[in-house]
Amino acid sequence: MYVACTELLKSMNVSVIDFATALRDEIKSKTNCPCSTGFGGNRLQARLATKEAKPNGQFFLTADIINDFMYNIELSDLLGVDMRPHINLSL
Numbered sequence: 001m002y003v004a005c006t007e008l009l010k011s012m013n014v015s016v017i018d019f020a021t022a023l024r025d026e027i028k029s030k031t032n033c034p035c036s037t038g039f040g041g042n043r044l045q046a047r048l049a050t051k052e053a054k055p056n057g058q059f060f061l062t063a064d065i066i067n068d069f070m071y072n073i074e075l076s077d078l079l080g081v082d083m084r085p086h087i088n089l090s091l
Contacts, residue, residue: 002043020058041066048077 009019020037027035038049040061048069053059061069 002046005039016060017058020060024058044078048073051077 005019009016012019014022016039020039024035024037027033034056036050036053036056037058038046038051038053038061039059040046040049041063045061045066049059049061052061052069
């Protein structure tokens with residue numbers, strides 16, 4: 001699930017990491033299920049950060065690491081890229 005929480009974090013005056021920890025702790029205490037959280041500057045970055053956080057972790061894809069991070073991900077990790085274009089683009 002994607003949730004834009006920039007305004008919430010600003011209004012609460014809380015860091016992304018502290019918010020992620022509190023959110024994961026709350027979910028764990030209420031459901032006894034672990035979860036992963038990922039945060040980034042946009043929906044794609046948040047999705048990739050969540051994938052990086054799995055299983056049962058948290059990851060904040062910050063502006064200072066985005067270039068290196070994007071350079072090192074697999075093409076298939078991007079939204080809308082399936083195997084056929086992936087194979088063609090790899091050639």
